[in-house]
Amino acid sequence: MAFVNYATGNLALKIVYYGPGLSGKTTNLRYIYTNMDADFRGELICLETDTERTLFFDLLPVKAGIIDNFKIHLQLMTVPGQVFYAASRKSVLKGVDGIVFVADSQIPLLDANLESFDGLRRNLLEHNVDINFIPLVFQYNKRDLDNLIPVETFNNLLNPIGFPYIETCAIKGKGVFETLKEITKLAIPVVKEKIREDERKIVGKERLKKKKEEEKETPKKEEPRKKDEIKFIAKEKGVPLRVTKVKFKTQKDIEDELENLAKDFTESKE
Ligand SMILES: Nc1nc2c(ncn2[C@@H]2O[C@H](COP(=O)(O)OP(=O)(O)OP(=O)(O)O)[C@@H](O)[C@H]2O)c(=O)[nH]1
Ligand SMILES: [Mg+2]
Numbered sequence: 729m730a731f732v733n734y735a736t737g738n739l740a741l742k743i744v745y746y747g748p749g750l751s752g753k754t755t756n757l758r759y760i761y762t763n764m765d766a767d768f769r770g771e772l773i774c775l776e777t778d779t780e781r782t783l784f785f786d787l788l789p790v791k792a793g794i795i796d797n798f799k800i801h802l803q804l805m806t807v808p809g810q811v812f813y814a815a816s817r818k819s820v821l822k823g824v825d826g827i828v829f830v831a832d833s834q835i836p837l838l839d840a841n842l843e844s845f846d847g848l849r850r851n852l853l854e855h856n857v858d859i860n861f862i863p864l865v866f867q868y869n870k871r872d873l874d875n876l877i878p879v880e881t882f883n884n885l886l887n888p889i890g891f892p893y894i895e896t897c898a899i900k901g902k903g904v905f906e907t908l909k910e911i912t913k914l915a916i917p918v919v920k921e922k923i924r925e926d927e928r929k930i931v932g933k934e935r936l937k938k939k940k941e942e943e944k945e946t947p948k949k950e951e952p953r954k955k956d957e958i959k960f961i962a963k964e965k966g967v968p969l970r971v972t973k974v975k976f977k978t979q980k981d982i983e984d985e986l987e988n989l990a991k992d993f994t995e996s997k998e
Contacts, residue, residue, distance in 0.1 A: 785820050872897040
């Protein structure tokens with residue numbers, strides 16, 4: 729879910745990298761981490777199995793510059809692609825502002841891509857989100873390999889409504905930042921519109937409250953309007969990469985962990 733702080737001009741968006749197992753989601757975050765100025769990104773948090781596969785999620789906070797006077801922060805997350813982690817995939821999508829679908833371009837993996845995309849559609853619906861109305865960018869990854877699914881096939885099967893798509897080689901970083909730029913460009917206006925809607929609701933509520941007070945005809949002192957205030961506390965710089973390994977967690981634990989990380993992310997931005 730997007731977080732906004734008018735006092736500091738911070739706007740934080742949640743971007744989820746989704747796709748089948750081993751398609752290259754974590755590779756995207758690792759490349760971004762190692763190729764971004766340390767002042768503009770946070771720690772890469774990975775909860776993994778012993779085999780490097782994503783167990784619950786990876787998380788990387790990054791700063792994305794200033795747009796319309798808002799300082800943009802992104803909370804980049806990956807889901808675990810392996811079929812049996814369906815519950816984690818659903819939890820990570822809660823409050824998502826933009827999605828990068830990382831497809832594996834190898835021909836034998838066509839079905840795995842289609843199944844994963846269908847899972848994404850169904851998981852979003854469970855959060856009351858229609859896949860056609862959420863900012864989405866396709867990343868057709870592993871274009872360095874042979875025996876590839878043609879881009880037209882991918883677009884016909886996955887992307888009939890024409891979201892942006894990028895051919896990438898995430899392991900070498902080709903197209904990784906381009907993908908991130910595309911999804912940020914798509915997601916920001918949508919998030920800002922959502923915020924404007926919330927503001928309109930607040931204005932409406934205040935008017936009603938004022939009207940009721942006037943009806944009571946008791947002269948009351950006009951109280952100054954409170955500003956939205958989410959506090960961001962700057963975190964110590966130069967923290968080394970932290971890898972947390974978790975053996976077993978319940979669904980509730982995963983959700984609590986996600987809430988805490990989201991809080992930590994917003995609090996750490998000055
Ligand atoms: N040849 C090639 N290999 C890649 C590319 N991107 C990622 N890989 C490799 O694919 C494997 C899986 O990458 P990950 O990033 O761990 O995949 P994932 O999508 O996070 O996988 P799960 O966490 O299991 O869902 C690794 O061995 C990567 O090095 C690419 O563009 N080309
Ligand atoms: Mg992974």
